[in-house]
Amino acid sequence: MKVTIDKWIGVSTWHWNHAQDEVCGICRVAFDGTCPTCKYPGDDCPLIIGECKHAFHMHCLLKWLTTESSKGLCPMCRRRFKTATE
Amino acid sequence: MSRARRIAKELQAVQDDPQAGIDLEVINDADISHLKGYFDGPSGTPYEGGRYQVDIEIPQDYPFKPPKMKFDTKVYHPNISSQTGAICLDILKDKWSPVLTLKASLISLQSLLTTPEPTNPQDAEVAKHYLSDRKGFDNTAKYWAKVYAGADGGASGTAAASKPVDVFEQYGIDRESVKAIENMGFTQERIIEVMRRTGIKKIGPGAQEGAEDRLLEELLK
Numbered sequence A: 001m002k003v004t005i006d007k008w009i010g011v012s013t014w015h016w017n018h019a020q021d022e023v024c025g026i027c028r029v030a031f032d033g034t035c036p037t038c039k040y041p042g043d044d045c046p047l048i049i050g051e052c053k054h055a056f057h058m059h060c061l062l063k064w065l066t067t068e069s070s071k072g073l074c075p076m077c078r079r080r081f082k083t084a085t086e
Numbered sequence B: 001m002s003r004a005r006r007i008a009k010e011l012q013a014v015q016d017d018p019q020a021g022i023d024l025e026v027i028n029d030a031d032i033s034h035l036k037g038y039f040d041g042p043s044g045t046p047y048e049g050g051r052y053q054v055d056i057e058i059p060q061d062y063p064f065k066p067p068k069m070k071f072d073t074k075v076y077h078p079n080i081s082s083q084t085g086a087i088c089l090d091i092l093k094d095k096w097s098p099v100l101t102l103k104a105s106l107i108s109l110q111s112l113l114t115t116p117e118p119t120n121p122q123d124a125e126v127a128k129h130y131l132s133d134r135k136g137f138d139n140t141a142k143y144w145a146k147v148y149a150g151a152d153g154g155a156s157g158t159a160a161a162s163k164p165v166d167v168f169e170q171y172g173i174d175r176e177s178v179k180a181i182e183n184m185g186f187t188q189e190r191i192i193e194v195m196r197r198t199g200i201k202k203i204g205p206g207a208q209e210g211a212e213d214r215l216l217e218e219l220l221k
């Protein structure tokens, strides 16, 4: 029997390397999900990890850091938030 | 939208953990920004046995701004207004972080009952009482827990409001001192009003020096 494939749909799974089953402490949504303002998980809604090793959806953290009350501190440990350089 | 989703998750988390003794309820399903929280008075404190109700308003930009909380149940505590229930607690003000939750905030209130910070008071009168006469303070706090929070088999909830209140116990004011001054021709009502305003709880032996003079001075104004 000869089969002709006329359509092929790729399905794959992915997750961020950082603690897959954890949630973002700010929005309480899993890291593999999106922050509340995004529709598509993945590169459109990346994670950001601090020197202190605390991770958040980047959009969630930026929203916090733009508030005056944040004083630039990590919401978890209250150290100055600096993005970790790999 | 994101706020609603987070609040829903928080309500669920509280329900999933009945051991914590914390309750959260939405007043009106159409408006999730107004809630009531409940927790038990911590054991080993004058608040033990009481159940405390807290009014919670969630701002539009929650969790980036802290929830607004105040006690509905009257509490006698240096960091809680005895009049309005307003709370002085750093995490509800400048120490707020978006990773904190309503449950975490209520637990912080519970531990605030255990460890008052009288040097940074919300109610200066109560703080003065706490610092100058710890035993008298404890008695008054215990009495309020009984009358307003249902401790010790006292009335609870709304029933407490209609119960007659002993003003001496309520304000931690010494009964004998008031009687002594009543004998000088002042009314009890006026004496208690002035004592509350000046923070004087008693006169005579064991009282602060000059308390009687100060009290009389105020009464004669």
Ligand SMILES: [Zn+2]
Binding pocket: A024, A025, A026, A027, A028, A029, A034, A035, A036, A056, A057, A060
């Ligand atoms: Zn997030």
Ligand SMILES: [Zn+2]
Binding pocket: A034, A035, A036, A037, A038, A044, A045, A046, A057, A059, A060
């Ligand atoms: Zn996003």
Ligand SMILES: [Zn+2]
Binding pocket: A050, A052, A053, A054, A074, A075, A076, A077, A078, A079
């Ligand atoms: Zn951190």
